Amino acid sequence: MGYLPCGIYHEYYKQDHAWWQTRFVYVKMVLLVLVLILFPYLVSPMWLSVAYTISYYILACMGVQLLIGYCGQITLGHAAFVAVGAYTSAMMVLFIPWPKLIVDWGLAYPISMIAAGIAAGMWSVLFGLPSARVKGFYLIMTTMAAQWITVPFIITQYVSRIGGRGHYFSLPPGTVKLGPWVIDSDVKVYYLSAALVVLLTLVMANLLRSKVGRAWIAIRDNDIAAETLGVNIVWYKLVAFFVAGFFAGIAGSFYVTALYFVSPEHYEWFFSLMWVGVILIGGVGSLHGTIFGSMFVVLVFKFLEMTIIPMTDMFPWFAMKLIYIKESAFGLAVVLFLLYEPNGLSYRYWQLKNYFNLWPFSY
């Protein structure tokens, strides 16, 4: 929350947490939605894929942000839960003999998306169980174990082999159907992603200002104090793991539509670490941070690609080393952010907002 404009005072807790506080917020949000709707008409198609990659990162990082930024449970295995979601939904769409009615109405994909969320949430709770006893570094190790057990072992060695199609499941065109729309072009994927991001951000923001959210924040700030105040910390930690896993599952099942296939290499440990890096760059403990961080990381990768790929004609060496250059740059960015801007981009945004709120009489 920034400073309020002149002459408006809050008297109740409810007002503090209201969404539509001023008319300016209305205008801003309406403009935002308009921009989201018109985006495909404003830019070249190349940016659509960037946009839905950003959405995917936002969806995936939302769970990480919830666990790390709001509940204080550090997780380094989120890609595992995203993978569970992706595989669950892909396999449900492919292998379940859906009744004709459901296929006609385009319900198969939405149903499997929700099922994917629940499956990923359960999987996440399973690895969140140790959080009842351990915390800090030991918890990091259990989430890391989730990553190593799920992706390189269970998924790569067993799940990917179901059906004998080689290493990945591909979704034939036309199978991903949402109501009357068949998701088959970048524009449609983009709209799906934008709708999901808006919806899930609303859900998350609402959760965070409810009783559950307050309990999470209490656990983050001091778990022992929270327990003495009557917060059932084990229960709320597990709820946090479930919700984070659910979001991860939705993210995973969304990304399946964007790629038209699933393969274990999209869920390696690298991504788990990267998503934590994303929220650190964006700002821990802030939903804005999730969004800014995702945009920053995806756009920086994109710009790196755009500068390096034209050079590959002259220096083929760059083409081979592109992923390593990306990785190196990302690592350096995380380290530099932590050293010089530990509050992340969302803090800068907050400062900027307040500057304009108080402008021109800033004191």
Next chain:
Amino acid sequence: MDLFLQLFTTGIMLGSIYALVALGWTLIYKCSGVLNLAMGELTLIGAYVCLTLYRWLNPHMALNLAFIMAILFTLVIGAILGLLTEHAFLRKMIGEPVLSVIMVTVGLSFFFKGTIFIIWNPDTQIFTPRIFPLKPLLIGNVVIGQVYLWSFIAAIILLVVFVSFFKYTRWGLSMQATADDEMAALSLGVSAKFVYALAWAIAFMAAGVGGTLLGNINGLNYSVGLLGLLVLPAVVLGGLNSVPGAIAGGLIIGVLQNLTGGYLDRFFPGGVKEVAPFAIMVIFLLFKPYGIWGWERIERV
């Protein structure tokens, strides 16, 4: 029984390498409280530096001498890199929240990994010409590859050197003092900055040698870095702040890894060997949340 003995001895020998790397990890944690997730990349750096030096020195001198020289130079370079890393990145993070410090090491691990593979070719490379003869030794019914045996000996020598350094020298004692009580050590004139730098230098050195040995066993590629990550279950098993615990944890992980690989691979084909340490660790943590020799932390609000 023969199979068991076979797996057990190989496990101990592999485990000694993990123990060496785990020792470096624990030193950093004990002295400066940094939970270092870049350990895998530290092993990679050491291994690649050593490989390059070895190839470079090899034409000029005898095989064994070249390898020993390469390892010595790797130690020196590792120490320098450790000092640099500590000075440039970690020193500024003293007193920051745990997550930030951990993520700095994660960022460093990305940075190191990227840079390593920008400089070196990511394909598997082997130490050629071979340093250790391929012919295995036969002790009783147990077959031991010479690579394993020599790695074991090298790891044990270095473990003894590092532990005695830690126990008997002035610098080692100042490290112990800092680990025990930083305030008291500071007031008695121990330079904490120096101790932190020293811990990182030792960690780089230990990891470098560990990586070289691992690279000699299976060839050198990114998976050596993943093996370096296995020290994390090792230190967790042993308890984070215990040097004997780290060594024991390394050995236990080595043995368990080999045993599960040998016995369970039939039932769960695939990569049981890589996953088993993590699975064991999770189950273990549920029952003993502070490891075998770790300090139980009592918290106050």
